[in-house]
Amino acid sequence: MIIRPVTTHRIAVAALWTVTVLTIAVLLFIIAFILAQGAPHLSVEFFTSSPRSMGREGGVLPMIVGTLFVTGLAVAIAAPVGIGTAVYLTEYTRESRLTALIRFGADCLAGIPSIIFGLFGSVFFVITLGMGLSVLSGALTLAIMVLPTIIRTSEEAIRAVPRVYRDVSYGLGGTRWQMVTRVVLRSALPGIATGVVLSIGRSISETAALMLTAGSALGMPRSLLDSARTLSVHFYILSREGLSMPKAYASASVLIVAVLLINLLAYWSMRRFVAKVT
Amino acid sequence: MKLDKFIRVVLLLVALSGVSGLALMTAFIFKEGLPLMVRLGVADFIFSSQWYPSEGQFGIAPMIVGSLAVTAGAMVISLVFGLGCAILLTQFCPPRLATGVIKPCIELLAGIPSVVYGFVGVTILVPFIRDYLGGPGLSVLASSIVLGVMVLPTVTSISADALRAVPRSYREGSIALGATEWQTTHMVMLKAAMSGIVAAVILGMGRAVGETMAVIMVAGNPLAMPDSLLSPVRTLTSNIALEMSYAAGDHRKALFATGVTLFVIIMILNTIALAVSRRRARRAGL
Amino acid sequence: MPDDADNQVRKESERLMAELPHPAPEPGQPKAAAESFCAVFDDRRVLKDIDLSIYPRERLAIIGPAASGKTTFLRCLNRLNDLEGNFSHSGRILLDGRDIYDKGMDVSILRRRLGMVYAVPTPLPWSIYDNIAFGPRISGQRSRSRLNEVVESSLVSAILWDEVKDRLREPATNLSGGQQQRLCLARVLALDPEVLLLDEPCSGLDPISTAKIEDALAELKRRYSIVLVTNNTKQAARASDRTAFFLMGEVVEVGTTAQVFTNPQHQRTIDYITGHFG
Numbered sequence: 125m126i127i128r129p130v131t132t133h134r135i136a137v138a139a140l141w142t143v144t145v146l147t148i149a150v151l152l153f154i155i156a157f158i159l160a161q162g163a164p165h166l167s168v169e170f171f172t173s174s175p176r177s178m179g180r181e182g183g184v185l186p187m188i189v190g191t192l193f194v195t196g197l198a199v200a201i202a203a204p205v206g207i208g209t210a211v212y213l214t215e216y217t218r219e220s221r222l223t224a225l226i227r228f229g230a231d232c233l234a235g236i237p238s239i240i241f242g243l244f245g246s247v248f249f250v251i252t253l254g255m256g257l258s259v260l261s262g263a264l265t266l267a268i269m270v271l272p273t274i275i276r277t278s279e280e281a282i283r284a285v286p287r288v289y290r291d292v293s294y295g296l297g298g299t300r301w302q303m304v305t306r307v308v309l310r311s312a313l314p315g316i317a318t319g320v321v322l323s324i325g326r327s328i329s330e331t332a333a334l335m336l337t338a339g340s341a342l343g344m345p346r347s348l349l350d351s352a353r354t355l356s357v358h359f360y361i362l363s364r365e366g367l368s369m370p371k372a373y374a375s376a377s378v379l380i381v382a383v384l385l386i387n388l389l390a391y392w393s394m395r396r397f398v399a400k401v402t
Numbered sequence: 403m404k405l406d407k408f409i410r411v412v413l414l415l416v417a418l419s420g421v422s423g424l425a426l427m428t429a430f431i432f433k434e435g436l437p438l439m440v441r442l443g444v445a446d447f448i449f450s451s452q453w454y455p456s457e458g459q460f461g462i463a464p465m466i467v468g469s470l471a472v473t474a475g476a477m478v479i480s481l482v483f484g485l486g487c488a489i490l491l492t493q494f495c496p497p498r499l500a501t502g503v504i505k506p507c508i509e510l511l512a513g514i515p516s517v518v519y520g521f522v523g524v525t526i527l528v529p530f531i532r533d534y535l536g537g538p539g540l541s542v543l544a545s546s547i548v549l550g551v552m553v554l555p556t557v558t559s560i561s562a563d564a565l566r567a568v569p570r571s572y573r574e575g576s577i578a579l580g581a582t583e584w585q586t587t588h589m590v591m592l593k594a595a596m597s598g599i600v601a602a603v604i605l606g607m608g609r610a611v612g613e614t615m616a617v618i619m620v621a622g623n624p625l626a627m628p629d630s631l632l633s634p635v636r637t638l639t640s641n642i643a644l645e646m647s648y649a650a651g652d653h654r655k656a657l658f659a660t661g662v663t664l665f666v667i668i669m670i671l672n673t674i675a676l677a678v679s680r681r682r683a684r685r686a687g688l
Numbered sequence: 689m690p691d692d693a694d695n696q697v698r699k700e701s702e703r704l705m706a707e708l709p710h711p712a713p714e715p716g717q718p719k720a721a722a723e724s725f726c727a728v729f730d731d732r733r734v735l736k737d738i739d740l741s742i743y744p745r746e747r748l749a750i751i752g753p754a755a756s757g758k759t760t761f762l763r764c765l766n767r768l769n770d771l772e773g774n775f776s777h778s779g780r781i782l783l784d785g786r787d788i789y790d791k792g793m794d795v796s797i798l799r800r801r802l803g804m805v806y807a808v809p810t811p812l813p814w815s816i817y818d819n820i821a822f823g824p825r826i827s828g829q830r831s832r833s834r835l836n837e838v839v840e841s842s843l844v845s846a847i848l849w850d851e852v853k854d855r856l857r858e859p860a861t862n863l864s865g866g867q868q869q870r871l872c873l874a875r876v877l878a879l880d881p882e883v884l885l886l887d888e889p890c891s892g893l894d895p896i897s898t899a900k901i902e903d904a905l906a907e908l909k910r911r912y913s914i915v916l917v918t919n920n921t922k923q924a925a926r927a928s929d930r931t932a933f934f935l936m937g938e939v940v941e942v943g944t945t946a947q948v949f950t951n952p953q954h955q956r957t958i959d960y961i962t963g964h965f966g
C-alpha cells in the first residue's frame with residue numbers, strides 16, 4: 125500500500141502538535157498541581173513567622189531571609205567580578221591564546237554540575253577556611269558557581285556592541301574608561317542584566333550545594349557565619365521527611381512563583397536587548 | 403589619563419580574582435580526588451562495582467551505569483519531545499503563536515526548580531509506575547522521564563536555533579519541487595541542521611548527567627547495578643550528594659574522585675559539542 | 689596617443705576651471721604639518737616620507753586611488769592609528785608647531801582638536817540630542833543650558849537644525865543616510881575643534897545630501913582647517929582650495945586645486961585625474 129505524501133505530512137504535523145501540546149500540558153500541570161495544593165496554605169503568618177515543630181507548623185520567614193541573604197550576597201560578589209572580568213578580557217586585552225583559554229574554561233565551568241561546586245565549598249570554605257556551615261560559605265560557593273555564566277553572557281553582550289561605536293568614542297576624544305562605561309556597557313546592559321537575572325534564578329533553585337555549605341538550621345540567620353536554610357532546602361527536607369505536606373506545597377508555591385517572576389524578568393530584559401541591537 | 407591607568411589595574415585585579423577563583427576550584431577538586439584514583443588504580447575505581455566505604459572499597463561502576471542509563475533514557479524523551487517542539491516551532495507553527503506562547507512556555511519549563519520536578523515525580527509519577535508497570539516505582543524509568551522533561555528546553559532551543567540557521571533557499575527550493583512541508587523537513591531541513599541538533603543533544607546530555615536533586619528523589623539510590631528499566635538506580639551525582647555530609651578521610655576523597663570523573667565526562671561532552679558546532683560553522687562557510 | 693591625452697586634460701581642466709569659484713588660501717603659518725612622516729604597520733611602510741602642510745581656513749582635498757594611504761594619513765593626524773597594536777612611525781606631525789606624537793601630548797585633548805567624520809554614517813544608538821551632546825559631556829560639560837546651546841549651534845553649522853529641531857529626542861537611527869552624516873558632522877563640531885578631518889564623507893550619499901555637506905564645508909572653512917579625503921575627483925575639484933595627490937603611500941603632488949587640475953606637474957597625476965587608473 126502506498127501512502128500519499130500528503131497523508132504522511134498530515135500525520136507528521138498531527139504528531140508534532142501532539143508532542144508540543146503534551147509538553148506544554150506538563151508545564152501547566154506542574155505549576156497548577158503545586159499552586160492548587162499550596163496556595164490555600166499561604167497566609168500572612170506563613171510569610172512572617174518561623175517554623176515550629178521542625179516545620180510542621182508555622183511559617184518560613186527564616187527561610188526567606190536565608191534565601192535572600194545567600195542569594196543576595198552571592199550575586200553581589202559574582203556580578204561585579206564577572207562583569208569586570210568580562211570587561212577586562214574584551215576591552216583591555218588583546219585577543220590571545222590566554223584569553224581564548226579563559227573563555228574555554230569559563231564555558232566548561234558553566235556546564236559543570238552544581239554538586240561539584242558544593243563538593244568544593246563544603247571542604248574549602250566550610251573546613252579549610254573555617255567558615256563552618258554558614259551563609260558565607262553558601263554564598264561564596266554559589267558565587268563561584270554562577271561566575272562562569274555571568275562572565276560568558278557579559279562577554280557576549282559586550283562583543284555584540286558594534287566596533288564602530290568604540291571608534292566614534294575615541295574619535296571624539298573619549299578615554300577608554302569613558303568609552304567602556306558610556307558607550308559599550310550602556311548598549312550591552314540588557315544582555316548583561318539577563319545573565320545576572322538568570323543567575324539569581326539558578327541560585328534560588330539550588331539545593332544540594334547549599335545543604336553542604338550553608339547547612340539546614342531552622343533558626344533565623346543573624347550573621348554571615350550563622351547556618352541558614354534556604355527555601356528550596358526547606359522544601360526538600362519537608363518532602364523527604366514527610367513532615368507536612370501542606371507546608372511543603374506552600375513552600376514550593378512560593379519557590380515557583382519567585383522563580384517564574386525572575387524568569388519573566390530575564391525574558392523581558394532579553395527582548396529589550398534584541399530590540400536595541402536589531 | 404591617570405584615572406584610566408588606575409582603572410586598568412583595578413580591572414586586572416578583578417579579572418585575576420575571578421579567574422583564579424575558578425582555577426582554584428578546578429585544582430582543588432582534582433587535588434583531592436586524583437591521588438586516590440591513582441592509588442586505587444583508575445581502572446579499578448571505574449570498573450569495580452564494590453562500593454563499601456567502611457571497608458575501603460570504592461568502585462563506582464554501578465553509579466556510572468546508573469548515570470548512563472538514566473541519561474540515555476532522558477535523551478530519548480528529550481529528543482522526541484524537544485526536537486518535536488523545535489521542528490514545530492520553526493517549520494509548522496504560525497510565528498506569533500510560536501514566539502508568544504510556545505517558546506515562553508518551554509523557557510518556563512527551564513525555570514522550575516529541580517526539587518519541584520523531583521517532588522512531582524515522587525508524588526505522581528512514581529506511584530503511577532509502581533501501580534501500572536510494576537517494580538518499586540523509584541526507577542530508571544521515573545528518573546529518565548523527569549530528567550527528560552528537565553533537559554527538554556535545552557534541546558529545543560539549540561535545535562530551533564540550528565533549524566532557523568538553515569538558509570531559506572533550501573526550504574523554498576524543496577517546496578518549489580513539489581515536496582510537502584513534512585518531506586522538506588525530514589529530507590532537507592533536518593539533514594542540514596543535523597550538526598546543530600547533535601550539539602543540542604550532547605549539551606542536553608551534559609545537563610542530564612549533572613542533575614542531582616530531582617534524580618535523588620525518584621531514583622531509589624540503592625548500591626546495586628540497575629538491571630532493568632523498572633529497577634532503582636543510583637547516579638554519580640546522587641552518590642556525592644547523599645554521602646558527602648558524613649564522609650571522612652578516604653571516603654571523602656573517593657567522593658571527590660567521583661567528582662573528578664564527572665568533571666572529565668562533562669569536559670569531553672563539551673569539547674565534542676564545540677567541535678561539532680565548529681564543523682557546522684566551517685561547512686556553512688562562516 | 690600623447691596628443692589625445694593632452695587634449696583630454698585640457699578639456700577636463702577647462703570644464704573644471706568653470707566650476708572653480710574659490711580663491712587660493714592664505715599663506716603663512718601652517719596649522720598642521722607632516723615632516724618626513726612615515727607610518728609603519730608591522731614591517732609594512734604604508735606612508736613614506738610625507739611632507740604636507742595644512743593651513744588655517746582652507747579646505748585641503750586628498751585624492752588618490754584605493755590603498756594609497758589617504759585614510760591612514762588622516763588617522764595619523766588624530767592618532768587613531770595608535771589603537772592598532774602594530775603601528776609605529778618616524779618623522780613628525782606638528783600641530784601649531786608642536787609634535788603630536790610628543791610624550792607629553794594628551795591624546796584625548798588632541799582628538800577633540802581634530803574632529804573626524806567617517807565614510808559611513810555612525811550614529812550612536814541614542815537620541816539626536818544625546819549624540820551631539822556626547823562629545824561635550826565627556827569633556828566635562830555638565831550645564832544643561834550650555835549643552836542646549838552647543839547642540840543647536842552644531843546642528844545649524846551642519847545644516848541639519850531645521851530638519852530635526854522638533855525631534856531632538858528621537859533616535860538618531862530614524863534619520864536618513866544624508867541626515868545621519870550631517871549629524872556626525874554636527875557631533876564633531878560640538879567639540880569646537882580646530883581641524884576637521886573628513887574621510888570620504890559623501891560616499892553612498894545622494895547628490896542633494898552631498899551638496900548640503902559641501903555647502904556646510906564651504907561655510908565651515910571660515911573657522912576651521914578642513915582635510916577632505918575623497919575618491920571623487922570632481923568633488924575635490926569643486927569643494928576644495930588645495931589638493932594633494934597620494935599614490936602608494938607618497939605625496940606625488942600638492943598645490944592649489946586650480947593648478948593641480950589644470951596644470952598637473954606629474955604624469956601619474958594626469959593619469960589619475962583623467963581616469964586612466966584608479
